[in-house]
Amino acid sequence: MPDSYTPYRGEVSASVIDALRAVLGERGLLTDPKEMEQHLVEWRDNYHGAAAAVLRPASTAEVAAAVKICHDAGVPIVPQGGMTGLVGAGIPHEHGGEVVLSLRRLNRILDVNPAAYTMTVEAGVVLKTIQETAAAHDRLFPLSLGAEGSCTIGGNLSTNAGGVQVLHYGNARNLVLGLEVVLPDGRIWNGLRSLKKDNTGYDLKQLYMGAEGTLGIITRAVLKLSPKPRDVATCWLAVRDPAASVELLSRATGASEDNVTSCELMSRQGIEFVLRHISGCVDPIAASHAWYVLMEWSSARAAPEGGGMSPRMEEFLAQAMEDGLVLDAVVAQSTAQAQMFWKIRESHSEGQKIEGPSIKHDISVPVSEIPAFIERGLAAMCAIVPGLRPVPFGHVGDGNLHFNAQAPVGMDKATFFKHAPAINHAVYELVRGVAGSISAEHGIGRFKLEELEHYRDVVELDLMRAIKRALDPRQIMNPGKVIRV
Ligand SMILES: Cc1cc2nc3c(=O)[nH]c(=O)nc-3n(C[C@H](O)[C@H](O)[C@H](O)COP(=O)(O)OP(=O)(O)OC[C@H]3O[C@@H](n4cnc5c(N)ncnc54)[C@H](O)[C@@H]3O)c2cc1C
Known part of the structure; x- marks a missing residue:
């Protein structure tokens, strides 16, 4: 197929729909606009697409058969998991000439092997189910994020999701041993191996993770499990400033014997939105401070009598307070209290959504640059829109900040979004x-x-386009997302 191939943009013919119905059955195909609606709208309502049909296969074989039909007819496919993505990647375009392929009926746990620390799952299994299944087998699946009750593992892998424990366990791509993928022409690549070592050429599975469904459809995965933590200490801290959070993490890494599993920075503004809008959240520290850290240490070794993580953390914090890094601190005395700390952190997106319009940036910088970046970034955003309410929060250890801006009180979405190009430019520069x-x-x-085209090096963009053209020559796999060919 020549490079100039133009993806199909017309109506999907009745014969294609009939062929899809024949392989998927009535349950596996939606064409009624009312039934399709929930698959077409992004959860924050930033994207509202259209589709000729929603395909709901129940097995890898059905995915492959449906993809082959679409491939032969040139019909573009938008893979979809739990629809919690934040960049509109799982929502079809508005022209209506695409089909959505939802993986939610591929929702079986196929195997748990506690001895080998592995679990084999289908792509549509909800992340929380995987976490709970691992826990029931005395193991941990460490991927953890605010959307875990709705997002699917296929979506997590396709976005190479991060979350709050990357610091210790790595991104989603670090938690995978093998994949099964349906290719854009309908063939099935069986890379469902559980090998820790496999140097037989290119590591193909890494291509599909983070590809946002643009190269193929992940149908199964072999996941890596970890030992279940038996000794966990969680603290909620008011800290002097962002520089103190970086210094604290550096010191805590040694003091905990490399057992820091999370280190989250939050500003007062974000916490206020959560306390205002999310029921059941109580401020852990009565006095108001500008900056907070939620830190967790955990070990697979049970705490010895009178020892373990909590006393060690308390000792560490006493010194940090004496040094002026920490202004106030609460170490969780129960699992319920630790869960409350986490609820406040995990509800930041929801709190912002209810508060009103916001412009979001999910950026990363070298950890040592965090303090200066925050200072300059906040000043730049507030200079563009006076009254803008910044909500920076994120994963200190990964240098990853959700550098968000909430509209000034009373400003509507359309007015605020007119400033988005200037704000984005300032932050990304x-x-x-x-x-x-x-x-x-x-x-x-x-x-x-x-932004990708603007900020990525031309050589990197060329490589990405070459990969897309080679693996999806007809450009039917989630076209117009990630990279334009
Ligand atoms: C409250 C909240 C908190 C969040 N916190 C974090 C966070 O801390 N860290 C983080 O990294 N992300 C976070 N996210 C975003 C995160 O990317 C998604 O929640 C999740 O990883 C996407 O999974 P999903 O099943 O919802 O995928 P969807 O949104 O349905 O799809 C996402 C992308 O993956 C593709 N896709 C889905 N399934 C497949 C498949 N089987 N094969 C191929 N492509 C597929 C889609 O086409 C789309 O491009 C958060 C989202 C919310 C709403």
Whole structure:
């Protein structure tokens, strides 16, 4: 197929729909606009697409058969998991000439092997189910993020999701041993191996992770499990400033014997939105401070009598308070209290959504650059829109900040969004200045297509286009997302 191939943009013919119905059955195909609606709208309502049909296969064989039909007819496919993505990658375009392929009926746990620390799952299994299944087998699946009750493992792998424990366990791509993928022509690549070592040429599975469904459809995965933590200490800290959070993490890494599993920075503004809008959240520290850290240490070794993580953390914090890094501290005395700390952190996106319009940046910078970046970034955003309410929060250890801006009180979405290009430009130029990334964990999707082209090196863009053309020559796999060919 020549490079100039233009993806199908017309109506999907009745004969294609009939062929899809024949392989998927009535349950596996939606064409009624009312039934399709829930698959067409992004959860924040930033994207509202259209589709000729929603395909709901129930097995890898059905995915493959449906993809082959679409491939032969040139019909573009938008893979979809739990629809919690934040860059519009799982929502079809508005023209209506695409089909959505939802993986939600591929929802079986196929195997758990506690001795080998592995679990084999289908792509549509919800992340929380995987976490709970691992826990029931005395193991941990460490991927953990605010959307875990709705997002699917296929979506997590396709976005190379991060979350709150990357610091210790790595991104989603670090938690995978093998994949099964349906290729854009309908063939099935069986890379469902559980090998820790396999140097037989290119590591193909890595191509599909973080590809946002643009190269193929992940149908199964062999996941890596970890030992279940038996000794966990969680603290909620008011800290002097962002520089103190970086210094604290550096010190805590040694003091905990490399057992820091999370280190999250939050500003007062974000916490206020959560306390205002999310029921059941109580401020852990009565006095108000500008900056907070939620830190967790955990070990697979049970705490010895009178020892373990909590006393060691308390000793560490006493010194940090004496040194002026920590202004106030609460170490969780129960699992319920630790869960409350986490609820406040995990509800930041929801709190912002209810508060009103916001402009979001999911950036990463070298950890040592965090304090200066925050200072310059906040000043730049507030200079563009006086009254703008900044909500920076994120994963200190990964240098990953959700550098968000909430509209001034009373400003409507349309007015606020007129400032988005200037705000985005200011933030991304600062990111570029310290060799950071404009998308640390949410991906590119539709939302950051142009920014990727602007901020990525031309050689890297050429390589990405070459991969897309080679693996999806008819450009039917989630076209117009991640990279324009
Ligand atoms: C409250 C909240 C908190 C979040 N926190 C974090 C966070 O801390 N860290 C983080 O990294 N992300 C976070 N996210 C975004 C995160 O990317 C998604 O929640 C999740 O990883 C996407 O999974 P999903 O099943 O919802 O995928 P979807 O949104 O349905 O799809 C996402 C992308 O993956 C593709 N896709 C889905 N399934 C497959 C498949 N089987 N094969 C091929 N392509 C597929 C889609 O086409 C799309 O491009 C958060 C989202 C929310 C709403």
